[in-house]
Amino acid sequence: MDLSCTPEEEDFRARLRRWLGEVLPKLPAPPAATDWPGRRAYDTAWQRMLYDAGYAGLHWPRDAGGQGATPAQHLIFLEETERAGAPYVGANFVGLLHAGPTLAAEGTAEQRARWLPPILRGEEIWCQGFSEPDAGSDLAALRTRAVRDGDDYVISGAKIWTSHAEVADWCELLVRTDPAAPRHRGISWLAMPMDAPGVTVRPLRTLAGSTEFAEVFLDEVRVPVTHRVGAENDGWRVTMVTLSFERGTAFVGEVVACRRVLGELARAARANGRWDDAVLRRRLGRLSAEFTALWRLTQWNVSEAMRGAARGGQRGSGGVPGAGGSVFKLRYSHARQELYDAAAEVLGAGALDADHAWVADRLSSLSYTIAAGTSQIQQNIVAERILGLPKGR
Amino acid sequence: MDFQLTDEQRALKDGTRELLAGRFGRDRLRAAVEEPAPDRALWRELGAAGFFALRLPERDGGVGLGLPEAVLVLEEAGRALLPGPLVACLLLAGLVDGVATGERIAGLCDGAREPLLWEHPAGCDELILLEGDDGPAGGEADGRAEGAPGRTGGAYRSAPDRVPCAPFASVDPLTPLARVLDLPRTEPVAVDVPRLRREAALLTAAQQLGSAVRTVEMAAGHAREREQFGVPIGSFQAVKQLCAQMLVRAEIARSAVYAASVTESALDITGAKLLADEAAVRNARDCLQVHGGMGFTWEADVHLHLKRAWWHAERWGTAGGAEELLAAGLIA
Numbered sequence: 001m002d003l004s005c006t007p008e009e010e011d012f013r014a015r016l017r018r019w020l021g022e023v024l025p026k027l028p029a030p031p032a033a034t035d036w037p038g039r040r041a042y043d044t045a046w047q048r049m050l051y052d053a054g055y056a057g058l059h060w061p062r063d064a065g066g067q068g069a070t071p072a073q074h075l076i077f078l079e080e081t082e083r084a085g086a087p088y089v090g091a092n093f094v095g096l097l098h099a100g101p102t103l104a105a106e107g108t109a110e111q112r113a114r115w116l117p118p119i120l121r122g123e124e125i126w127c128q129g130f131s132e133p134d135a136g137s138d139l140a141a142l143r144t145r146a147v148r149d150g151d152d153y154v155i156s157g158a159k160i161w162t163s164h165a166e167v168a169d170w171c172e173l174l175v176r177t178d179p180a181a182p183r184h185r186g187i188s189w190l191a192m193p194m195d196a197p198g199v200t201v202r203p204l205r206t207l208a209g210s211t212e213f214a215e216v217f218l219d220e221v222r223v224p225v226t227h228r229v230g231a232e233n234d235g236w237r238v239t240m241v242t243l244s245f246e247r248g249t250a251f252v253g254e255v256v257a258c259r260r261v262l263g264e265l266a267r268a269a270r271a272n273g274r275w276d277d278a279v280l281r282r283r284l285g286r287l288s289a290e291f292t293a294l295w296r297l298t299q300w301n302v303s304e305a306m307r308g309a310a311r312g313g314q315r316g317s318g319g320v321p322g323a324g325g326s327v328f329k330l331r332y333s334h335a336r337q338e339l340y341d342a343a344a345e346v347l348g349a350g351a352l353d354a355d356h357a358w359v360a361d362r363l364s365s366l367s368y369t370i371a372a373g374t375s376q377i378q379q380n381i382v383a384e385r386i387l388g389l390p391k392g393r
Numbered sequence: 394m395d396f397q398l399t400d401e402q403r404a405l406k407d408g409t410r411e412l413l414a415g416r417f418g419r420d421r422l423r424a425a426v427e428e429p430a431p432d433r434a435l436w437r438e439l440g441a442a443g444f445f446a447l448r449l450p451e452r453d454g455g456v457g458l459g460l461p462e463a464v465l466v467l468e469e470a471g472r473a474l475l476p477g478p479l480v481a482c483l484l485l486a487g488l489v490d491g492v493a494t495g496e497r498i499a500g501l502c503d504g505a506r507e508p509l510l511w512e513h514p515a516g517c518d519e520l521i522l523l524e525g526d527d528g529p530a531g532g533e534a535d536g537r538a539e540g541a542p543g544r545t546g547g548a549y550r551s552a553p554d555r556v557p558c559a560p561f562a563s564v565d566p567l568t569p570l571a572r573v574l575d576l577p578r579t580e581p582v583a584v585d586v587p588r589l590r591r592e593a594a595l596l597t598a599a600q601q602l603g604s605a606v607r608t609v610e611m612a613a614g615h616a617r618e619r620e621q622f623g624v625p626i627g628s629f630q631a632v633k634q635l636c637a638q639m640l641v642r643a644e645i646a647r648s649a650v651y652a653a654s655v656t657e658s659a660l661d662i663t664g665a666k667l668l669a670d671e672a673a674v675r676n677a678r679d680c681l682q683v684h685g686g687m688g689f690t691w692e693a694d695v696h697l698h699l700k701r702a703w704w705h706a707e708r709w710g711t712a713g714g715a716e717e718l719l720a721a722g723l724i725a
Contacts (some may be wrong), residue, residue: 001402001461002395003655009394070395172700221418266723275724282713285720289649289664298700303396329636329645379637380630387636392628 003299004074012069013076019053020084032088032359033210040125040167043090047122047249056120057100064104065116071309078253082260086358088253088260089163095119095126099172102189106238113189115170127168129159129192129216130239136379139174140183140236144218146175146190152222153190155198158215161371165201165214166391173223173239187235188300191227198222208363209354251332252298258339259291265339269346280345287342290335297328326378328384333368333375340365396652398465405462412442417473422694426566431477431498431516440495445486449493460592464599465656471603471673474697476567478513480596481521484589488582489519489550490691500553501593502573503709504546509573509709511558516569520547520556520578523586549582551577565700591662594709595653596664599632601673601705602650604698605643608673608680611695612636615684626683635683639676646672660722667715673702 005013027046031038050056059074067272089096100119103112119123135141144349155175159240162171171192178186194201198221203211248391266284269275301324340362344351351359369375382391398406416435425432439445447463449455463483471478481501482492492496500517502509504525511520524546525607555577563570613636616627628633634681646669653661664687681688688695 001398001651001656003652005394075394182601263723266720278717281720282716284723285716285718286667288647288660288719288723289667289715292664293645293649293652293663295670296652297645298394299396299652300648303394306395324644327641330641331645349658376630376634379634382637382640383613383627383633386640387609387616387627389613389616389627389633389636390625392624392630393631 005072008070009070009076012073012355013080016077016080017084017262019055020086023049023053024084024279027087033356036211040091040164043087043092044122044125046087046090047092047096047120051121056122057096060100060104060116060120062315064100064112065120066104071306075252075299075302079256082253082256091125091167092119092122092167094125094128094164094172095170098128099113099126099191100172100239102172103191103229105241105348106189109227110226111191111229124169125164126170126172127162127164127194127216129162129171129173131159131161133158133160133215137374139239140173142176142188145175146177146179146188146223147178148225149222150304151225153188153225153228155190155218155221155223157194158217160204160215161213162201162216163213165194165216166203166211166317170194171216174235176231177235181233184196185232187239188222189229189235189238190231192221192223196221196223206364207366208360209284212364251329254336255291255332258336259288259295261343261361262287262291262339265343265346266357267357272346272348274346274348277345280342283338283342283345287335287339290338294328294332294335297331301325301328326373326381329372330375330378330382336368337365384385396622396655402462402465406465409444409466409556410472412439413469413473413475417475419694420473422490424695425476426697429476429513430565431513434559436477436498437495438530440493442592445482445495446493447483449487451611453487454493459594459654460657461651461654463592463596464650467596467599468650469607471600471701473609474567474604474694476493476513478510478517479600480593483596484592485521488584489521491518501589502574503593505590506711509576511556511573512568512704513570514553514556514558514560514571516668517553520551520553521582521584522556522573523589524548524576524578533546546586547578548582548585548586548589549576549578550580550582552718555579565697565704567697568702568704570647570704588707591657591659594666595650595662597651597705597709598646598662598669601666601669602643602646603674604702604705605639605646605669605672608676608695608698609636609639609643611698612639612676612680612683630645634684635679639679642668642672642676661721662712663718666710667712667719670702670706670712674699674706677702 011393016105020146031042047056054067058069058077059071062068096119103115130139132144134163144151144155146155171194173190173192175188175190176186177188198219200217203214206212262284269280274280340358343358344362349356350356353359384391398454418439443456444466446455447458447466467479474601476499478498481499485499486493489499489571497518498516500511500513500520502511502520502522504523541690557574558571559574616632616636617625619626649668653665677695681695681699684693684695687693
């Protein structure tokens with residue numbers, strides 16, 4: 001058990017810190033939360049800066065256009081960018097964390113050459129067309145149909161909770177290509193251009209007042225068969241690759257942010273007198289142990305993935321995270337909600353001001369136990385895949 | 394960074410598990426419930442296997458390993474519910490003659506909290522008493538301000554028959570307890586008391602982790618086997634979700650305990666103890682729930698885990714003190 005960094009890793013950290021110190025002061029002010037085109041422009045510009053500095057796709061394999069960095073370096077990257085207050089991955093989220101890694105792992109040479117570079121350069125935004133109005137957590141119940149017509153699939157159906165749909169160029173789309181097959185076997189994974197005729201996006205307003213996501217209606221949309229990633233009807237397996245990336249790595253950088261926010265809460269509480277409340281103080285103390293442990297669990301999971309990669313299990317991405325990602329996601333999503341509930345206690349009546357950053361984060365934290373597989377689904381995954389409990393109803 | 398067990402650490406952990414399975418199986422456990430005095434023969438066997446001398450330098454006849462290895466060994470001891478003053482003997486092996494080999498048994502009494510509790514009062518050949526201090530959370534407060542010797546409190550050694558105490562019915566049938574009525578400050582010993590407290594807290598947390606991991610296995614095993622309504626109860630979501638939450642608690646505690654053994658930071662150890670206590674106590678309760686009526690019987694082992702977890706949670710820093718200390722760390 002070794003938590004220390006190698007000289008190479010420390011060198012990487014030092015260079016990154018220097019670069020962040022140079023570029024972050026030059027960044028324009030972030031756009032308003034409701035300004036989606038502005039947010040897209042801001043997020044993609046940041047991605048371009050990362051690309052130009054050689055930090056784009058840091059942990060992606062080199063043959064996918066990435067830097068082939070070790071997972072430990074990726075962890076340092078997440079830690080340092082958060083510590084320096086760098087922008088989040090934002091609108092580039094699906095491309096960099098889901099679609100990109102999936103394309104890198106499952107795409108053909110042509111597909112990788114077509115789609116990976118624009119993701120890395122911040123030129124194209126992806127969204128995720130997995131969930132459907134009547135399927136929800138039961139992803140395999142999806143009904144959007146794709147029928148072969150010559151060299152195209154003709155797609156009809158509807159998707160929901162599609163983040164960034166308003167500004168996305170591409171959609172990683174799950175469709176049913178064989179309605180007669182058992183539900184997990186008749187699904188395919190397609191890359192769909194969002195400007196294709198028949199695609200209609202209707203933004204949904206979240207409880208936070210924002211339009212983070214949308215409904216996407218598909219009316220006889222034609223997508224070339226060459227846009228299919230993986231074999232026809234093999235989309236479920238491809239999807240599991242995507243989801244394990246999502247659960248395994250998506251929230252890692254946020255743990256660092258939560259530790260920072262926790263320190264800010266403590267200082268704010270001391271400034272406004274709430275610190276004298278022993279119940280609140282102890283809650284903050286407990287959360288400190290919680291987020292430290294979550295960071296350690298991250299380091300544990302990343303080290304495990306590095307060993308897997310060293311054994312040749314996966315290429316440079318460091319391996320596909322397994323059910324251990326569910327353990328992390330379960331605990332983190334609840335801890336994050338507790339953090340912002342504690343923030344509300346620190347704020348007192350100020351927690352009613354929806355414009356306060358902590359209040360906005362409190363509202364958005366409500367999605368964490370739902371998005372990317374609800375906590376209840378994650379618990380079933382842990383119980384069945386790690387503890388070997390029988391499948392049931 | 395390679396935050397995983399090395400091959401040697403894995404072998405040590407597996408070897409300890411095998412040793413304890415062979416020497417302290419279910420029959421021995423249940424016999425110990427009836428007769429909870431430390432098993433001297435087993436103690437000597439553990440001593441011969443290097444259990445207590447784990448961290449002594451090789452030149453002193455020890456194994457020369459570190460805190461992470463001690464944590465792995467005590468995790469296994471906690472898993473097996475091995476009774477006796479294990480943490481005390483592991484920490485005092487270099488200080489009290491005969492402890493390293495398992496020939497003699499030393500106890501460790503923490504004066505930081507009232508009442509002063511002494512485990513296995515009839516089973517110890519010598520007792521080391523740690524003086525209390527005026528810190529808000531016992532000795533650990535000193536650990537945070539490292540090298541602040543003014544508030545450390547002293548340590549004293551004593552023959553067991555010179556310590557006035559009052560035995561009482563311990564809730565843990567495997568851990569006889571007595572209240573120490575007076576600290577005989579006659580024979581001071583030179584030890585780093587804050588460090589001793591930190592390490593005792595971490596090694597106790599390791600035992601809690603082992604117990605938490607074991608009760609997950611017990612609950613999942615039972616849920617796979619036990620049938621109700623014609624199906625294994627583990628196929629019911631309500632049961633599944635209890636078991637999943639247990640595993641999550643154990644894994645979070647594992648990350649915290651292992652990391653604290655590497656960093657040896659007082660705050661990391663405080664957080665690790667907090668999370669391991671929670672994992673052990675709550676997992677034992679959930680395990681009991683999964684076992685249903687059977688779980689409420691003396692016959693099932695579940696209550697032994699819960700009662701041990703309660704005892705360990707009372708030692709070397711409790712939840713309230715730990716949370717205060719961690720809160721103070723946020724604004725330090």
